[in-house]
Amino acid sequence: MNKVQCPICDAAMPGTWQECPDxxxxxxxxxxxxxxxxxxxxxxxxxxxxxxxxSTAGQGDAD
Ligand SMILES: [Zn+2]
Incomplete structure (x- = not known):
């Protein structure tokens, strides 16, 4: 049987994965x-x- 482990805490899944809502x-x-x-x-x-x-383009104050 394949034992499914939680990827977060590595805890073994309680029962089969079909029974686990999470x-x-x-x-x-x-x-x-x-x-x-x-x-x-x-x-x-x-x-x-x-x-x-x-944004300062067009500001021709030179000359
Ligand atoms: Zn977990």
Whole structure:
């Protein structure tokens, strides 16, 4: 039999995975932890916004 383990806490799943409503996690708590990690990685994007310094274009005060 394949024993399913929780990817978060490595705890063995209670019973079969079909009986676990939080599969593949052992509990709703571990499911939230995994979700938090996922969101944390998703939102941690590099700031690739180019510095737009052309906002002063058209300001011809020279001469
Ligand atoms: Zn767990």
């Amino acid at each position: 599969y593949p996690f052992c509990s709703a708590r571990c499911r939230k932890i995994d979700l938090g990690r996922w969101l944390d990685g998703k939102y941690r994007v590099p700031d690739s916004t180019p510095p737009d310094s052309r």
